[in-house]
Amino acid sequence: MASFSEVTGSGWRPKLVLASASPRRLALLQQAGIEPDALLPADVDETPRKSENPRELAKRLAKEKAEVARRAARNGDDLREAYILSADTVVVAGGRILPKAEVVDEAAACLRLLSGRAHRVYTAICLVTPKDSVRLRMVETRVRFKRLSKDEFERYLASGEWRGKAGGYAIQGLAGTFVVKLVGSYSNVVGLPLYETVALLDGEGYPVRFSWLNAA
Numbered sequence: 001m002a003s004f005s006e007v008t009g010s011g012w013r014p015k016l017v018l019a020s021a022s023p024r025r026l027a028l029l030q031q032a033g034i035e036p037d038a039l040l041p042a043d044v045d046e047t048p049r050k051s052e053n054p055r056e057l058a059k060r061l062a063k064e065k066a067e068v069a070r071r072a073a074r075n076g077d078d079l080r081e082a083y084i085l086s087a088d089t090v091v092v093a094g095g096r097i098l099p100k101a102e103v104v105d106e107a108a109a110c111l112r113l114l115s116g117r118a119h120r121v122y123t124a125i126c127l128v129t130p131k132d133s134v135r136l137r138m139v140e141t142r143v144r145f146k147r148l149s150k151d152e153f154e155r156y157l158a159s160g161e162w163r164g165k166a167g168g169y170a171i172q173g174l175a176g177t178f179v180v181k182l183v184g185s186y187s188n189v190v191g192l193p194l195y196e197t198v199a200l201l202d203g204e205g206y207p208v209r210f211s212w213l214n215a216a
């Protein structure tokens with residue numbers, strides 16, 4: 001690991017891998033002024049285990065994604081000492097873990113459970129440090145949707161915005177108009193809680209603020 005003066009003096013900084021295929025996660029990280037050096041998406045089986053609760057599921061999957069990316073990164077020379085960041089988002093409504101909607105029937109079932117009530121969104125973030133310490137954080141946001149009219153329901157399904165999204169909606173799109181109340185982190189719902197991600201990176205020695213300076 002480089003010293004503080006090496007980081008400031010030469011412009012050198014440790015590398016960062018985002019273990020994700022989600023364009024939203026990349027955009028959120030960039031919004032925080034942080035540009036990952038590599039994207040290493042990790043394809044893991046996201047099926048919940050029997051009697052696994054949503055928090056445990058999100059944490060396990062974030063950790064598995066980071067571990068897959070860590071193995072790939074440590075194999076080459078370039079990313080051997082990189083930080084690895086991953087996340088997993090789980091939506092829970094009516095005591096049920098909602099699927100990541102891939103087909104319209106799944107999205108319709110999700111919307112029925114979300115309409116007119118509150119639900120919870122959990123995102124776990126996992127950071128593997130250059131010394132291979134594994135750090136996990138869990139963030140919870142509560143969201144209340146309006147009661148959806150038949151028209152809203154059908155138009156939303158026709159929009160296709162639900163595809164590949166946990167809980168069958170994307171708050172950053174049309175479904176933003178369904179939100180009556182949100183308690184907690186908005187970016188957490190989109191897939192990467194900004195405050196907690198920056199705090200975690202910062203706390204583990206990743207030079208978050210130097211990314212801003214370098215970008216200027």
Ligand SMILES: Cc1cn([C@H]2C[C@H](O)[C@@H](COP(=O)(O)OP(=O)(O)OP(=O)(O)O)O2)c(=O)[nH]c1=O
Nearest residue numbers: 020021022088089165166169170171189190191
């Ligand atoms: C609830 C919600 C989820 N989502 C997205 C965030 C995540 O991309 C996705 C949840 O699925 P995840 O399995 O957490 O992530 P992913 O498979 O899309 O990407 P990765 O490669 O990082 O594993 O749903 C939104 O974009 N908006 C929302 O409002």
